[in-house]
Amino acid sequence: MLTLFGNLDSGNVHKVQMIVARRGIAFRRVDVNQTRGEPRMPQFLALNAMGKVPAVMFEDGSTLSDSGALLFYFAQGTALWPENTRQQAQVLRWMFFEQYNHEPSLAVMRYLRRFGGGEAANAERLAELDARARFALSVLEDRLKEHDWIAGEGITIADYALYPYSRMAGESGLDVAMWPSVAGWLGRMEAQPDFLPVYADGAVETLSFADYFGN
Amino acid sequence: MLTLFGNLDSGNVHKVQMIVARRGIAFRRVDVNQTRGEPRMPQFLALNAMGKVPAVMFEDGSTLSDSGALLFYFAQGTALWPENTRQQAQVLRWMFFEQYNHEPSLAVMRYLRRFGGGEAANAERLAELDARARFALSVLEDRLKEHDWIAGEGITIADYALYPYSRMAGESGLDVAMWPSVAGWLGRMEAQPDFLPVYADGAVETLSFADYFGN
Numbered sequence: 001m002l003t004l005f006g007n008l009d010s011g012n013v014h015k016v017q018m019i020v021a022r023r024g025i026a027f028r029r030v031d032v033n034q035t036r037g038e039p040r041m042p043q044f045l046a047l048n049a050m051g052k053v054p055a056v057m058f059e060d061g062s063t064l065s066d067s068g069a070l071l072f073y074f075a076q077g078t079a080l081w082p083e084n085t086r087q088q089a090q091v092l093r094w095m096f097f098e099q100y101n102h103e104p105s106l107a108v109m110r111y112l113r114r115f116g117g118g119e120a121a122n123a124e125r126l127a128e129l130d131a132r133a134r135f136a137l138s139v140l141e142d143r144l145k146e147h148d149w150i151a152g153e154g155i156t157i158a159d160y161a162l163y164p165y166s167r168m169a170g171e172s173g174l175d176v177a178m179w180p181s182v183a184g185w186l187g188r189m190e191a192q193p194d195f196l197p198v199y200a201d202g203a204v205e206t207l208s209f210a211d212y213f214g215n
Numbered sequence: 216m217l218t219l220f221g222n223l224d225s226g227n228v229h230k231v232q233m234i235v236a237r238r239g240i241a242f243r244r245v246d247v248n249q250t251r252g253e254p255r256m257p258q259f260l261a262l263n264a265m266g267k268v269p270a271v272m273f274e275d276g277s278t279l280s281d282s283g284a285l286l287f288y289f290a291q292g293t294a295l296w297p298e299n300t301r302q303q304a305q306v307l308r309w310m311f312f313e314q315y316n317h318e319p320s321l322a323v324m325r326y327l328r329r330f331g332g333g334e335a336a337n338a339e340r341l342a343e344l345d346a347r348a349r350f351a352l353s354v355l356e357d358r359l360k361e362h363d364w365i366a367g368e369g370i371t372i373a374d375y376a377l378y379p380y381s382r383m384a385g386e387s388g389l390d391v392a393m394w395p396s397v398a399g400w401l402g403r404m405e406a407q408p409d410f411l412p413v414y415a416d417g418a419v420e421t422l423s424f425a426d427y428f429g430n
Contacts, residue, residue, distance in 0.1 A: 049354055050312055064301070069308035076300050085291050086279070092307075093284035097265055100314045139264055 001204075002027040005044070006053035008199050010034070011107055011164030012067040013054040017203075018160055019074045021196040027056075029203035030212040035115050043213035068095050071157040080157050091151045094158035097139070098165075105133035106165040109172035119173070126173070133172060137179045140166065144181035148188060155192065163189050167198050216419075217242040220259070221268035223414050225249070226322055226379030227282040228269040232418075233375050234289045236411040242271075244418035245427040250330050258428035283310050286372040295372050306366045309373035312354070313380075320348035321380040324387035334388070341388070348387060352394045355381065359396035363403060370407065378404050382413050 004020070004027050006013030020027055032038045032053050040051045048055040048065040055065035064070060075081035082088055109129045112122040119126065140162065143150060151158035167186055169176045176183050189195065196202050219235070219242050221228030235242055247253045247268050255266045263270040263280040270280035279285060290296035297303055324344045327337040334341065355377065358365060366373035382401055384391045391398050404410065411417050 049357055050308075050316070051350070051354075052316075062301075064304055064308065066308040066311045068311040069304045072307050073300065073304040085288065086277075089279055089284045089288040092287050093265075093279065093281040096281045096283040096311075096314055099311055100319075101265070101267075104315075104319065135266070139266075142264055 001059065003057040004029045004203065005032045005047065005055040005057070007031055007033040008201055010053055011168060011198070012052075012103070014164040014196075014198055015067045015160050016054045016056065016070045016074070017201070018163070018196050019071055019080070019157065021202045022080075022192070022194050023074055023078075024194065025074070026204050027202070028205040028207065029201065030207045030209065032209055036209070038209050041209075041213075044209075068099060068161060071095070071160055075157045079154055080160070082152055082154075082156060087152050091156045091158045094151045095161045097136075098158075098161045101132065102136040102140075102162060103165055105129045105136055106169060106172045106174070109133060109174075110165070110168055113173060114171060130173070133169075133174060137166070137169070137174065137176075137182060140185075141179040141181050144185045148185070150185075155189075159185075159189060164198055216274065218272040219244045219418065220247045220262070220270040220272070222246055222248040223416055225268055226383060226413070227267075227318070229379040229411075229413055230282045230375050231269045231271065231285045231289070232416070233378070233411050234286055234295070234372065236417045237295075237407070237409045238289055238293075239409065240289070241419050242417070243420040243422065244416065245422045245424065247424055251424070253424050256424075256428075259424075283314060283376060286310070286375055290372045294369055295375070297367055297369075297371060302367050306371045306373045309366045310376045312351075313373075313376045316347065316354075317351040317377060318380055320344045320351055321384060321387045321389070324348060324389075325380070325383055328388060329386060345388070348384075348389060352381070352384070352389065352391075352397060355400075356394040356396050359400045363400070365400075370404075374400075374404060379413055 002025060004016060032044055038044060039053055045051055047063055050065060052065065054067055054070060055063055056070055057063050064073060109126055112126060113119055116122060149155050149159055150162055166182060217240060219231060247259055253259060254268055260266055262278055265280060267280065269282055269285060270278055271285055272278050279288060324341055327341060328334055331337060364370050364374055365377055381397060
């Protein structure tokens with residue numbers, strides 16, 4: 001059985017949970033949590049030298065990490081990865097935008113507020129990130145005013161990549177209702193077959209870090 | 216003829232210059248410079264709503280932006296984008312690592328030192344980024360100790376993605392000689408056919424922002 005390494009709080013991990021649920025692939029999950037420093041522990045670094053979740057171990061013991069790389073891998077053979085090269089490049093364009101602009105503003109704001117000391121302790125940093133997050137959401141809004149989906153005429157893995165941290169924008173201190181086309185697209189995502197909500201666990205079994213790696 | 220939008224100081228723009236040179240594709244370049252705020256000007260946003268360089272306009276007037284998406288596009292049909300899905304996923308894994316970990320530490324350090332007020336004005340931020348940059352370079356070092364190339368047994372677009380800001384590490388305040396396998400790999404890159412050094416312009420013609428967009 002496939003093993004997914006990562007925690008339920010991480011939007012990056014959730015992207016993989018979503019696509020694996022959509023594909024109907026059974027998996028177990030090993031809880032690896034940033035707030036406990038687990039992704040940088042030697043046991044985990046041996047599996048993914050980049051020190052990040054999500055990572056996946058296949059039944060043959062080989063591994064693959066990075067949410068974007070995993071979305072790409074699990075989308076093969078489906079319309080979530082379109083056939084045309086220019087369309088594929090557009091999908092990647094939005095996925096790089098997510099990792100470079102959207103996630104580092106929205107997800108970091110959420111992290112600072114929830115796990116990093118809260119609003120008062122991070123006022124200056126949050127103000128700087130707020131401007132970047134609002135720009136990222138306005139770029140999505142402009143796209144979704146005219147289109148149902150992020151990168152093409154149909155749903156692709158770019159939609160999966162951008163969903164979790166957009167849905168959790170409230171935890172980042174932003175009201176997604178201010179970007180109504182983004183809010184509408186979140187609803188379309190949630191109406192997809194085998195949709196898995198944020199924080200839900202799609203695993204058939206969950207192991208703690210110590211259970212899997214030992215102490 | 217292909218038109219590339221971007222400046223010579225940008226490592227992200229240079230990635231596209233490198234692959235277009237390797238493919239032997241003639242292009243003209245329109246200088247669009249972050250230090251003058253040009254990527255966020257309305258004329259440019261009409262072409263790339265993400266407000267970033269590089270962007271490309273094809274002869275039919277269609278556009279594509281993002282360094283990673285452009286590397287992917289121009290690598291099609293060459294071994295720089297391998298045929299096997301798992302190998303492709305590994306290439307993307309390293310390209311996402313570059314945009315999420317490597318570039319936001321190395322390139323931002325370089326920007327702050329060169330264009331953002333210098334070392335003294337940014338001491339705290341630079342110290343924080345320094346730790347992240349050293350981790351990113353140590354991840355590359357560990358990979359390149361055992362392999363000639365970043366993502367597979369042969370050169371791929373992951374090598375192109377990671378080259379410019381690794382080569383310019385000195386401008387970020389880091390001595391690449393501390394990561395000897397990275398230094399060796401930079402040399403292998405520079406021995407490639409049709410290699411284009413950082414800051415070199417491969418364009419057959421260069422236009423200023425005002426020349427192209429008007430004032």
